Amino acid sequence: xxxxxxxxxxxxxxxxxxxxxxxxxxxxxxxxxxxxxxxxxxxxxxxxxxxxxxxxxxxxxxxxxxxxxxxxxxxxxxxxxxxxxxxxxxxxxxxxxxxxxxxxxxxxxxxxxxxxxxxxxxxxxxxxxxxxxxxxxxxxxxxxxxxxxxxxxxxxxxxxxxxxxxxxxxxxxxxxxxxxxxxxxxxxxxxxxxxxxxxxxxxxxxxxxxxxxxxxxxxxxxxxxxxxxxxxxxxxxxxxxxxxxxxxxxxxxxxxxxxxxxxxxxxxxxxxxxxxxxxxxxxxxxxxxxxxxxxxxxxxxxxxxxxxxxxxxxxxxxxxxxxxxxxxxxxxx
Amino acid sequence: xxxxxxxxxxxxxxxxxxxxxxxxxxxxxxxxxxxxxxxxxxxxxxxxxxxxxxxxxxxxxxxxxxxxxxxxxxxxxxxxxxxxxxxxxxxxxxxxxxxxxxxxxxxxxxxxxxxxxxxxxxxxxxxxxxxxxxxxxxxxxxxxxxxxxxxxxxxxxxxxxxxxxxxxxxxxxxxxxxxxxxxxxxxxxxxxxxxxxxxxxxxxxxxxxxxxxxxxxxxxxxxxxxxxxxxxxxxxxxxxxxxxxxxxxxxxxxxxxxxxxxxxxxxxxxxxxxxxxxxxxxxxxxxxxxxxxxxxxxxxxxxxxxxxxxxxxxxxxxxxxxxxxxxxxxxxx
Numbered sequence: 001x002x003x004x005x006x007x008x009x010x011x012x013x014x015x016x017x018x019x020x021x022x023x024x025x026x027x028x029x030x031x032x033x034x035x036x037x038x039x040x041x042x043x044x045x046x047x048x049x050x051x052x053x054x055x056x057x058x059x060x061x062x063x064x065x066x067x068x069x070x071x072x073x074x075x076x077x078x079x080x081x082x083x084x085x086x087x088x089x090x091x092x093x094x095x096x097x098x099x100x101x102x103x104x105x106x107x108x109x110x111x112x113x114x115x116x117x118x119x120x121x122x123x124x125x126x127x128x129x130x131x132x133x134x135x136x137x138x139x140x141x142x143x144x145x146x147x148x149x150x151x152x153x154x155x156x157x158x159x160x161x162x163x164x165x166x167x168x169x170x171x172x173x174x175x176x177x178x179x180x181x182x183x184x185x186x187x188x189x190x191x192x193x194x195x196x197x198x199x200x201x202x203x204x205x206x207x208x209x210x211x212x213x214x215x216x217x218x219x220x221x222x223x224x225x226x227x228x229x230x231x232x233x234x235x236x237x238x239x240x241x242x243x244x245x246x247x248x249x250x251x252x253x254x255x256x257x258x259x260x261x262x263x264x265x266x267x268x269x270x271x272x273x274x275x276x277x278x279x280x281x282x283x284x285x286x287x288x289x290x291x292x293x294x295x296x297x298x299x300x301x302x303x304x305x306x307x308x309x310x311x312x313x314x315x316x317x318x319x320x321x322x323x324x325x326x327x328x329x330x331x332x333x
Numbered sequence: 334x335x336x337x338x339x340x341x342x343x344x345x346x347x348x349x350x351x352x353x354x355x356x357x358x359x360x361x362x363x364x365x366x367x368x369x370x371x372x373x374x375x376x377x378x379x380x381x382x383x384x385x386x387x388x389x390x391x392x393x394x395x396x397x398x399x400x401x402x403x404x405x406x407x408x409x410x411x412x413x414x415x416x417x418x419x420x421x422x423x424x425x426x427x428x429x430x431x432x433x434x435x436x437x438x439x440x441x442x443x444x445x446x447x448x449x450x451x452x453x454x455x456x457x458x459x460x461x462x463x464x465x466x467x468x469x470x471x472x473x474x475x476x477x478x479x480x481x482x483x484x485x486x487x488x489x490x491x492x493x494x495x496x497x498x499x500x501x502x503x504x505x506x507x508x509x510x511x512x513x514x515x516x517x518x519x520x521x522x523x524x525x526x527x528x529x530x531x532x533x534x535x536x537x538x539x540x541x542x543x544x545x546x547x548x549x550x551x552x553x554x555x556x557x558x559x560x561x562x563x564x565x566x567x568x569x570x571x572x573x574x575x576x577x578x579x580x581x582x583x584x585x586x587x588x589x590x591x592x593x594x595x596x597x598x599x600x601x602x603x604x605x606x607x608x609x610x611x612x613x614x615x616x617x618x619x620x621x622x623x624x625x626x627x628x629x630x631x632x633x634x635x636x637x638x639x640x641x642x643x644x645x646x647x648x649x650x651x652x653x654x655x656x657x658x659x660x661x662x663x664x665x666x
Contacts, residue, residue: 002413002432004506012509015412015432079348079648080335092536093529094557099335099348150644173337176345177645196426203425224427277644311483311610312510315412 007225008196009184014225014314022229022317024268024326027301031271032154034113034162041076042163044068044110051076054104055133057126070126071107072134072168078103079169086143086172102138102170106130112163115153115271117262119164125255127166131278132251134168135244139283144170146178146282149243154273157300174282181279182291189290197292200224201235210320212327213260217253220261222320222327227298229318230269230327232261234295241281241288258295260332265299267330273300336652340558341529342517347558347647355562355650357601357659360634364604365487367446367495374409375496377401377443384409387437388466390459403459404440405467411436412502419476419505435471435503439463445496448486448604450595452497458588460499464611465584467501468577472616477503479511479615482576487606490633507615514612515624522623530625533557534568543653545660546593550586553594555653555660560631562651563602563660565594567628574614574621591628597663598632606633 003016041049044066050073052064061067080101087098108127109119116124131149138144151166152158159165174182188196204210204221212220212232220234234257236250246254265272280293336349374382377399383406385397394400413434420431441460442452449457464482471477484499485491492498507515521529537543537554545553545565553567567590569583579587598605613626 001417002411004413004430004432004504006428008426008428010509011512013504013506017412020410077353078335079350080337084334091557092540093341093532094536095339095341097337099337148644148646171337171346171646173346175644175646176343180645199426203427207425224424275644311481311508311608312513313481313508 005225007223008188008200010180011184012225012227012314014227014316016226016319017315017317018319020317021319021322023322024230027229027269027272030154030156030273030300032115032156032273033271034115036113036162040112040161040163042071042105042107042161042165043112047071050105050107054137055130057130066110068110069123070109070130072104072130073107075103075105075167080171082141097172100143100172102141102144102168104134104168104170106134106166106168108164108166115164115262116151117259117266117271119259121256121259123255124259125252128251128254128258131166131168132244132246135283138168138170139244141170142284143172145284146171146174147280148175149278149280151274151276153275154300157273157275159273178279178282182281182288185290185292186288195239195290195292197235197294198239201237210324212264212324213257215253215257217250218257220257222324224320226316226320226323227314229301229316230265230299230323231316231320232265232297232327234258234261234297236293239289239292241285241291241293242283243278243280243293244283245287246293254295261297261327263332264327264330265297268326269299269301274298275300338558340556341521341533343513344517345558345560345647347560347649349559349652350648350650351652353650354652354655356655357563357603360562360602360605363487363489363606363633365448365489365606366604367448369446369495373445373494373496375404375438375440375494375498376445380404383407383438383440387470388463390463399443401443402456403442403463405437405463406440408436408438408500413504415474430505433476433505435474435477435501437467437501437503439467439499439501441497441499448497448595449484450592450599452592454589454592456588457592458585461584461587461591464499464501465577465579468613468616471501471503472577474503475617476505478617479504479507480613481508482611482613484607484609486608487633490606490608492606511612511615515614515621518623518625519621528572528623528625530568530627531572534570543657545597545657546590548586548590550583551590553590555657557653559649559653559656560647562634562649563598563632563656564649564653565598565630565660567591567594567630569626572622572625574618574624574626575616576611576613576626577616578620579626587628593665594630594660596665597660598630600663601659602632602634607631608633 047064055072058068276297380397388405391401609630
């Protein structure tokens with residue numbers, strides 16, 4: 001019998017198909033293969049082909065020279081721009097603003113052909129340090145209210161360049177999805193005086209059926225109301241609303257854990273395209289007792305029905321308990 | 334300069350790229366081609382290979398026999414089932430229900446190789462009569478609170494069979510997207526004592542830049558805060574919250590209009606995959622002054638960044654004014 005499940009934060013109901021659950025082999029394969037052909041503006045030696053770097057980790061070399069292990073540069077064709085004043089306009093019943101904001105690219109490694117699952121552990125950890133450093137710098141601009149941090153891996157997941165990279169988009173508004181999470185978790189807190197994500201951590205650790213991997217600092221789970229097959233959430237055990245306020249051991253551990261989860265996904269689903277998004281509180285807001293930063297990872301599997309496209313209603317053909325079992329049992333190598 | 338625009342109903346902000354706007358030729362082509370190979374359970378003569386029909390329009394022949402022009406059958410592998418009682422369970426912090434509901438398929442034509450844009454006009458009109466007839470029948474079951482009506486056209490849009498068909502899913506809950514539209518339009522009504530969609534109809538008809546096609550009964554527009562390139566909304570001029578309460582001339586006209594819009598889309602975007610969703614009020618609720626049924630159509634174009642996948646935040650690379658101009662200028666043949 002199929003089940004309807006409700007996300008405890010947003011209140012979203014969705015259908016989890018249970019009788020004819022799709023297994024890893026049921027998804028059409030679209031393995032991400034690094035071709036390494038053509039000119040790559042992110043490769044060492046091509047530093048002049050990107051806008052000047054805003055951050056770099058480099059054992060050797062000067063700014064915009066080779067020798068770096070990670071580089072952050074403004075996007076060459078940004079979705080938003082820093083220059084100018086924020087102007088708000090009405091157009092009859094509609095509202096608009098000019099596109100003030102920032103759009104940056106984190107070049108995760110000098111090595112073109114590596115992916116986040118086979119980069120050295122410290123390189124993956126550094127990606128998260130770069131997210132933290134850039135958020136702390138960008139939030140000084142008080143016009144910027146939210147910073148979206150995400151990675152598209154593979155063409156099917158929206159990546160236009162194959163060199164390993166992730167992105168930050170700083171916005172003068174708070175996206176609707178974020179508002180919904182803030183409001184949903186606040187409602188839960190008002191009712192119970194507990195953080196819904198802290199409760200989720202406790203219940204998932206106790207139940208165990210949806211756990212993918214545990215460390216001292218994190219729990220990686222397939223969430224109860226997963227919208228997509230093999231969706232994975234990475235939750236820090238320590239309550240903090242803002243990712244950029246996470247303590248040093250937490251961020252150090254995130255590099256290892258992220259790589260480990262991606263290796264499991266690569267193994268079970270054969271190097272699928274994926275997206276991840278950092279879910280964190282709006283940068284200009286103080287620490288919140290009801291919100292808990294985390295990371296949501298979605299493998300982009302084909303044969304997922306287009307049903308939710310536009311309808312906002314999801315049917316997940318793989319119960320999270322089955323997805324977690326496959327991932328839990330897969331090795332780390 | 335890119336723009337941030339706000340949807341007047343849901344309050345969702347999104348980015349509309351204006352300087353490097355993508356034109357029809359910039360989208361990778363994934364033309365829907367009917368292959369007509371293999372066994373098709375929806376073709377005439379194969380009526381026994383589907384569950385028995387719940388509705389048919391047929392000039393000749395008996396139930397579950399050839400002679401029909403349109404047939405509605407329960408889905409063979411339904412996402413939800415009618416049998417049983419609705420049971421609600423708690424699992425710690427989570428909520429679930431058993432999957433009570435209905436899942437039906439509207440077989441739009443006996444002709445396998447036709448698509449909605451080249452079916453005879455009356456066949457397209459009949460699809461909407463079938464939606465109305467099935468909604469009116471299904472809503473008699475008071476457990477069913479919402480009926481999702483949608484079409485996936487082409488494999489990339491989630492269609493698993495190529496024979497022209499659309500679907501209904503009757504749910505014991507109201508999906509989050511629907512709740513958001515109801516709440517957003519209610520807030521607007523409380524502030525202004527006007528329906529936001531009626532205001533939109535007036536402003537769009539006056540402005541004209543986002544109009545795709547007008548008839549006595551409908552306005553087809555690319556919406557101001559379009560999430561996707563070439564997204565089209567079809568709005569009835571006459572205010573009604575429930576599609577199934579639309580008057581006869583309105584539904585008659587919808588067949589012609591839908592086909593005309595799809596022909597324009599086929600011409601401009603070369604037979605792309607697409608999804609459409611009927612946006613209508615929950616079936617057990619009375620007529621609402623603040624909500625206005627309509628239809629949302631989304632061509633599934635590749636090279637649309639995976640950005641929104643998971644983040645819930647949209648970047649539309651084609652301003653709706655440009656999309657509307659392309660579609661407005663395209664002929665109907």
